[in-house]
Amino acid sequence: MLAAIAVASLIVLPVAAQAGRDATQQQLRDDRAAAQASATPDPDGAAPVDPDAPGEPVPTEAPRADPIPDDACTTANSTLMAPAPDGATGHRGQEIQLVNAADTPCTLEGYLDVAYGDQNGHLLDVTVEHGSSFMAQDGGAVPITLQPGESAFAEIGWDANSMHGQLVASTLWVATRPGDDRLTWDMRLDIVPGATVKVTAWHLRQSGT
Structure with missing residues (x-):
């Protein structure tokens, strides 16, 4: 009789262990569902954060074919500032300012490097041209020399987009040019996958503007 009980125990214990694991997994699923249900809805109706969403991280720099000149203005010797964008009749514009923070002059030519990350921390599929x-005119790339403390500017422009149910730009990544290290800001913008963003060349501010 004792032997029969022992055999029965050997059968029941693994079944009980499996049942415990199943219960734990179900509890984890229930907890995740409850957390999602209790989360505050996005005010713009954007897609909720999904920790399991596929995607790639935003690269910390964009590829560049030729080396950056030794005397170039870079994120290492300059300060970049990215204030909130302006809006007008369904269009958006954001001015980026670069200040030469070094003790010597630095040179700048070409276009700002821009990328965006979504609410899941992944690279947002945006075309940068x-x-x-609508918000800014591009005068084309010209050589600029900035003395210490002097500034140059570039503008980013895009059309407003509905964010309902969408991945949206939640971080802005900017560098002086492709190949330089990108700096990043947490910044919610109505830029969604498939959007086109226009970027002007670096330029000096005209007097009176």
């Missing part, structure tokens, strides 16, 4: 937008 050089040129004018």
Whole structure:
């Protein structure tokens, strides 16, 4: 009789262990569902954060074919500032300012490097083009020399987009040019996958503007 009980125990214990694991997994699923249900809805109706969403991280720099000149203005010797964008009749514009923070002059030519990360921390699928937008005119790339403390500017422009149910730009990544290290800001913008962003060349501010 004792032997029969022992055999029965050997059968029941593994079944009980499996049942415990199943219960734990179900509890984890229930907890995740409850957390999602209790989360505050996004005010713009954007897609909720999904920790299991596929995607690639935003690269910390964009590829560049030729080396950056030794005397170039870079994120190492300059300060970049990215204030909140302006809006007008369904269009958006954001001015980026670069200040030479070094003790010697630095040179700048070409276009700002821009990328965006979504609410899941992944690279947002956005087309970045050089040129004018509704909010800013592009004068083309010209050589600029900045003395210590002097500034140059570039503008980013895009059309407003509905964010309902969408991945949206939640971080802005900017560098002086492709190949330089990108700096990043947490910044919610109505830029969604498939959007086109226009970027002007670096330029000096005209007097009186």
